[in-house]
Each structure stands twice: as structure tokens, then as C-alpha cells.
Amino acid sequence: MGWAIALHGGAGDIPLTLSEERRLPREAALRHCLHIGVTTLKAHQHPLDVVELVVRELENHPNFNAGRGSVLTSAGTVEMEACIMDGKTKNCGAVSGLTTVVNAISLARLVMDKTPHIYLAFDGAESFAREQGVETVDSSHFITPENIERLEQAKEANRVQIDYTQPIQVDAKTETDTADDGDSQIGTVGCVAVDNHGNLAAATSTGGLVNKMVGRIGDTPIIGAGTYANNLCAVSATGKGEAIIRSTISRDVAALMEFKGLSLKEAAAYVVDKLVPKGNAGLVAVSATGEVTMPFNTTGMFRACATEEGYSEIGIWPSLQN
Amino acid sequence: MVGGWAIAVHGGAGVDPKLPQERQEEAKKLLTRCLNLGVSSLRSNLPAIDVVELVVRELETDPFFNSGRGSALTRKGTVEMEASIMDGSKRRCGAVSGLTTVKNPISLARLVMDKSPHSYLAFSGAEEFARQQGVELVDNDYFITEDNVGMLKLAKEANSILFDYRIPSVGLNSCSVGAAATDSPLQMNGLPISVYAPETVGCVVVDREGRCAAATSTGGLMNKMTGRIGDSPIIGAGTYASELCGVSCTGEGEAIIRSTLAREVGAVMEYKGLGLQEAVDFVIKERLDEGKAGLIAVSRNGEVAYGFNCVGMFRGCATEDGFMEVGIWE
Numbered sequence: 001m002g003w004a005i006a007l008h009g010g011a012g013d014i015p016l017t018l019s020e021e022r023r024l025p026r027e028a029a030l031r032h033c034l035h036i037g038v039t040t041l042k043a044h045q046h047p048l049d050v051v052e053l054v055v056r057e058l059e060n061h062p063n064f065n066a067g068r069g070s071v072l073t074s075a076g077t078v079e080m081e082a083c084i085m086d087g088k089t090k091n092c093g094a095v096s097g098l099t100t101v102v103n104a105i106s107l108a109r110l111v112m113d114k115t116p117h118i119y120l121a122f123d124g125a126e127s128f129a130r131e132q133g134v135e136t137v138d139s140s141h142f143i144t145p146e147n148i149e150r151l152e153q154a155k156e157a158n159r160v161q162i163d164y165t166q167p168i169q170v171d172a173k174t175e176t177d178t179a180d181d182g183d184s185q186i187g188t189v190g191c192v193a194v195d196n197h198g199n200l201a202a203a204t205s206t207g208g209l210v211n212k213m214v215g216r217i218g219d220t221p222i223i224g225a226g227t228y229a230n231n232l233c234a235v236s237a238t239g240k241g242e243a244i245i246r247s248t249i250s251r252d253v254a255a256l257m258e259f260k261g262l263s264l265k266e267a268a269a270y271v272v273d274k275l276v277p278k279g280n281a282g283l284v285a286v287s288a289t290g291e292v293t294m295p296f297n298t299t300g301m302f303r304a305c306a307t308e309e310g311y312s313e314i315g316i317w318p319s320l321q322n
Numbered sequence: 323m324v325g326g327w328a329i330a331v332h333g334g335a336g337v338d339p340k341l342p343q344e345r346q347e348e349a350k351k352l353l354t355r356c357l358n359l360g361v362s363s364l365r366s367n368l369p370a371i372d373v374v375e376l377v378v379r380e381l382e383t384d385p386f387f388n389s390g391r392g393s394a395l396t397r398k399g400t401v402e403m404e405a406s407i408m409d410g411s412k413r414r415c416g417a418v419s420g421l422t423t424v425k426n427p428i429s430l431a432r433l434v435m436d437k438s439p440h441s442y443l444a445f446s447g448a449e450e451f452a453r454q455q456g457v458e459l460v461d462n463d464y465f466i467t468e469d470n471v472g473m474l475k476l477a478k479e480a481n482s483i484l485f486d487y488r489i490p491s492v493g494l495n496s497c498s499v500g501a502a503a504t505d506s507p508l509q510m511n512g513l514p515i516s517v518y519a520p521e522t523v524g525c526v527v528v529d530r531e532g533r534c535a536a537a538t539s540t541g542g543l544m545n546k547m548t549g550r551i552g553d554s555p556i557i558g559a560g561t562y563a564s565e566l567c568g569v570s571c572t573g574e575g576e577a578i579i580r581s582t583l584a585r586e587v588g589a590v591m592e593y594k595g596l597g598l599q600e601a602v603d604f605v606i607k608e609r610l611d612e613g614k615a616g617l618i619a620v621s622r623n624g625e626v627a628y629g630f631n632c633v634g635m636f637r638g639c640a641t642e643d644g645f646m647e648v649g650i651w652e
Contacts, residue, residue, distance in 0.1 A: 214446065
């Protein structure tokens with residue numbers, strides 16, 4: 001048994017032709033965040049603290065869809081959400097609809113540690129943030145020029161699907177991502193970690209979906225959908241929120257291990273291959289025994305992992321090992 | 323094997339054993355009325371998803387239980403309602419939170435499922451969607467009953483010690499909190515049972531074609547923080563349906579969320595091969611830790627089951643072969 005860590009910066013239709021100027025900073029960010037996670041795990045910090053720290057770092061990076069760099073709602077605003085869970089105690093905290101909190105994941109942690117509730121949203125979550133004195137900024141801090149442009153593209157291309165005032169064809173009712181500029185349109189960031197004692201934790205954070213309706217909640221803050229940890233494994237998922245919610249995919253990885261006796265890799269592969277339509281999702285997971293897996297059924301997933309045994313990977317598209 | 327229709331309804335778990343007899347009779351009458359409404363719609367071959375919506379609307383509209391009119395109040399004395407619905411055959415789902423003017427939250431959840439590209443809308447965005455969809459809106463006062471104004475006052479008195487989230491909460495849990503746990507052994511969510519408002523209403527149905535559906539609606543926890551989301555709108559926690567079963571949970575929301583209670587019933591059936599009642603018993607016994615909750619469930623074979631580990635659950639169930647039960651206590 002050893003420590004292990006995995007993180008992601010979103011799964012989606014990341015074109016193989018992604019230009020170097022877009023690819024390199026993201027790879028560098030993944031490497032940087034992985035390094036932080038590994039260093040803190042080696043320093044025997046609790047996985048709960050490690051995943052929070054790593055996700056804060058990912059949130060602060062403007063190229064990923066969380067914190068600064070979050071994608072915009074149809075109203076051009078930012079509404080961020082996040083979730084954190086401790087495997088051993090199953091304690092968890094979640095937030096949605098944040099507009100001014102710099103690090104959504106840390107507010108989720110405070111909901112877990114300092115309230116009798118698990119999940120706070122919108123105005124109530126914002127006023128809790130003020131009571132707790134976490135760092136807040138003007139909402140414009142989170143909005144990048146790239147995301148303003150992306151919203152315009154999405155509005156143009158998505159008009160039919162997203163315009164809910166029109167009758168919607170049943171089969172057209174999907175969350176379509178559009179512009180293939182290489183950024184994770186439907187992205188999320190997340191981190192899972194396990195220490196030498198088998199303590200597990202998972203954390204996920206997101207700006208949601210480009211051109212989402214105001215008030216839309218995705219899979220990220222939903223325990224069992226985007227985020228889950230118990231005494232067997234920790235999982236953080238990314239992709240099309242609605243598909244992830246209805247398949248409760250992070251809980252199902254753990255359920256398959258627990259009730260069917262599958263290994264972490266088998267359980268995660270089953271969930272990604274069988275429970276979610278192709279092109280919809282990816283996840284990172286670690287087990288109590290220090291295994292790690294990062295399957296996805298999208299074109300790519302920004303991801304990185306490391307284990308105490310010395311295995312490490314930073315990748316975007318399917319690797320040879322997969 | 324398809325075994326005919328089955329239906330179960332609940333009006334929340336965690337009932338004061340001292341609940342006056344006439345209130346008990348009132349509860350049973352309402353449960354029976356809702357059950358009969360569901361049964362007659364099933365007899366006229368309404369799909370499961372329509373039946374659960376219809377029955378939950380009825381429960382929301384009646385002020386007796388904690389949902390729609392009669393919802394528990396937030397710390398500010400306002401109502402913030404939430405609901406979710408799931409269609410098992412396609413695993414489609416819709417959820418809403420933070421509603422303040424929508425008369426029937428469950429129907430807005432249904433519209434989120436049917437008419438939006440999303441699964442879950444909350445607060446002002448959900449209210450805006452409600453206006454666009456033209457659902458019936460009422461003033462927030464409509465939902466507030468005199469009973470609940472009194473209950474909020476009592477909850478605040480009881481809670482001023484128990485639920486101060488500004489106090490570091492090492493070992494704090496969503497249930498049996500603090501010293502008062504020893505003073506009053508009967509508690510739900512840290513509140514004396516006499517003050518606690520059973521959190522939810524719900525309905526699960528399997529129709530003659532073996533399609534399962536589940537719906538849950540609530541005003542949430544009495545004296546909750548503004549913005550608090552409980553288990554009811556969370557797919558896999560308060561509500562879940564698949565090809566195999568439909569499940570609606572009630573009780574201490576936080577315990578239900580962390581145990582993904584509704585999905586758990588489906589998961590042990592799917593991955594462990596348990597039968598419906600076995601699955602219900604397993605999750606109630608093994609999954610709640612010290613939390614208190616109850617649930618109702620149906621399977622695609624036309625079975626119905628319920629379970630709870632707290633004092634009482636308002637519930638009723640019926641199956642096509644003539645079984646019918648309405649009860650509160652074990």
C-alpha cells in the first residue's frame with residue numbers, strides 16, 4: 001500500500017490538432033499541480049487537505065473551467081460549484097451558484113467542517129462565504145476574454161438545443177459542446193488522493209457548462225455523481241453533467257467494487273464503457289490500496305497521476321498504456 | 323417477469339410518538355386519498371412517471387405535510403422548496419431547489435426534465451424558468467402556515483445551542499448533536515422530535531408495463547440556513563429510479579446524501595442481486611450509520627417495500643393484487 005494521486009482538468013472533445021500554444025501551458029499546469037499534490041502527500045498531509053490544495057491550484061489556473069477561467073452562463077455571468085468528500089468518515093461539503101468566491105472548493109470544505117449541512121447554494125452560500133471570511137472578488141475576476149468569445153460561439157451554434165422556450169426534440173435534448181478550440185468546454189477540475197494509511201478523499205470544481213441556463217446545477221457538486229469517496233476508493237468525474245448525474249457514476253465505481261468485487265480499474269472501466277454514452281464522460285480514481293486509474297470515453301481528458309511505486313503519467317489523449 | 327402495478331407514498335419519517343390521535347387520523351386520511359388517486363390512475367394505465375407527479379402534487383397542495391403549502395421555514399422565516407423526479411426506464415431526471423413562488427415544485431422538476439437541456443435548476447434561475455414555462459405561481463406567504471411559524475420559533479429555541487455552525491464542529495454530525503441528545507433521546511436532525519417536521523413527501527410507482535418512477539418534494543429542514551440543499555433534489559440520494567426499481571427517501575438529509583441512499587437500493591439489487599425488500603433492509607441497516615431515515619421502494623416486478631430506522635414514517639402502499647396498507651408506526 002502506498003500513496004497515489006490523480007487529477008484532471010476536464011474531459012471532452014479535445015482535438016488531436018490542438019496547437020502547441022494551447023497544449024503546453026495546460027500540460028505545464030497539470031505537471032505543476034501534480035507536483036504540489038505529490039509533495040504534500042510525501043509530507044504526510046491528509047488526502048483531504050491535499051485534494052483541496054490541488055483543486056485550489058487548478059481553480060486559480062485560467063485555462064481550466066473552474067474558478068478564474070470558468071465558462072459563462074447564457075446571461076454572461078459566472079456560477080461556480082464544487083464538492084469535497086472524505087472517504088473514511090463520508091463527510092462531505094458542496095456549493096453551487098457562487099459568483100464571488102475565489103476558491104469554491106475551500107468554501108465546500110467549510111460547509112463540511114463548519115455547518116450542520118452538506119450543501120449550500122446561491123445567495124445562502126455567498127452569505128456563508130462572507131461570514132467565514134473567505135477571499136471574495138468581483139465577479140468580473142473570473143471572466144476571461146476567451147470565455148466571452150466562447151459564449152458567443154456557443155450561443156450561435158447552440159441556439160436550437162439550448163433555447164428551451166422552443167419545443168425540444170427528445171433526441172436533440174443533449175448538452176452539445178461546440179467550438180473545438182481545444183479548451184474543455186464541458187470541463188471540470190478534480191483531484192483524488194490516498195495516503196499510506198488508506199485515507200481517501202475526492203474534490204471537484206467547475207464553472208459548469210458554456211451557455212448554461214442561469215441556476216443550472218451540474219454533476220460536480222452532487223455526491224455520487226461528480227464526486228464520491230468511501231473507504232474503498234475516491235472518484236472525481238468530468239463530462240456531460242446530465243449523463244453523469246443519471247448514472248451516478250462516481251458512486252457506481254465504488255458500488256461495483258463493493259457489491260461485485262471488481263478491482264478499481266475494472267469498476268472504473270465498466271462505468272465509463274457501459275454506463276455513460278460514448279463521448280460523455282471521464283473520471284480519475286484511486287483505491288485504498290494505492291491503485292490509480294483515469295478512463296474516459298471522450299476524445300481526450302486533461303489528466304495527471306502519480307503513485308508511490310513510481311508510476312506517473314501526464315496526458316491529454318489516449319495513451320499507449322490504456 | 324412483470325407483476326402488475328404497485329405504488330407507495332410517504333409523508334416523511336421521524337414522527338413524534340405523542341402526535342395527537344386526530345392528527346394521526348388526518349395523516350392517514352390524506353395518505354389514503356393520495357394512494358387512491360395513484361391507484362385509480364394506474365388502473366387507467368397512466369404511465370408511472372405521470373402517476374408519481376400527480377400524487378406528489380396532491381401531497382404538496384395539502385398543507386399537512388412538509389412540501390409545497392405547509393413547507394418548513396428557513397431561519398429567515400421564508401420557504402425554499404425543492405423536488406426531484408426520475409423516470410426509471412430511461413433514467414431521465416429533473417430537479418429543482420430554492421423555489422419560493424412555484425405552487426407545485428414537482429411539476430417544475432418534471433419540466434426541467436422534459437423541456438430544458440439540463441437536469442437541475444435552482445433558485446432565481448429555476449424561478450425564471452418557471453415563469454417562462456407558465457406554471458402556477460403564488461406569493462411566498464401562501465406556503466407559510468401558522469403551525470410552521472410556531473414550529474420555527476420552537477426550533478430556534480432548541481437550535482440556538484445545537485446548531486450554531488460558527489462553533490467549530492469537530493465530530494459534529496447531522497444527527498444526535500450536542501448535549502441535548504441526552505436530554506431528549508428522540509431527535510431528528512438535532513431537533514426534539516416534537517419540533518422536527520418530517521422532511522419530505524414522496525411517491526414511487528411501477529406501472530403495468532414494469533416502468534418504475536420516483537418523485538420527492540420538500541420544504542426542507544425547519545430553521546435551515548438560507549441556500550441549504552437537502553437530499554430531496556439529489557438524484558441518487560433522495561430520489562432514484564432505474565429499470566429495476568424506484569426509490570424515494572426521507573429523514574435526515576445529510577445522512578441520506580452521504581450514503582447515496584436511493585441509488586444504494588438500486589445498486590445492491592443490480593450489482594449484488596438482492597431482492598427489493600432485502601435491498602431496502604440492507605441499506606436501512608448498513609448504510610445510515612447513526613443517521614435516521616426511511617424510504618419507500620417499488621420493483622419492476624410489481625413488489626413494494628418500505629423501511630425506516632426512526633420513530634414512525636407516514637406511509638401507504640398498494641399493489642395490483644389487492645394489498646393495501648396505510649400506517650405511521652412500525
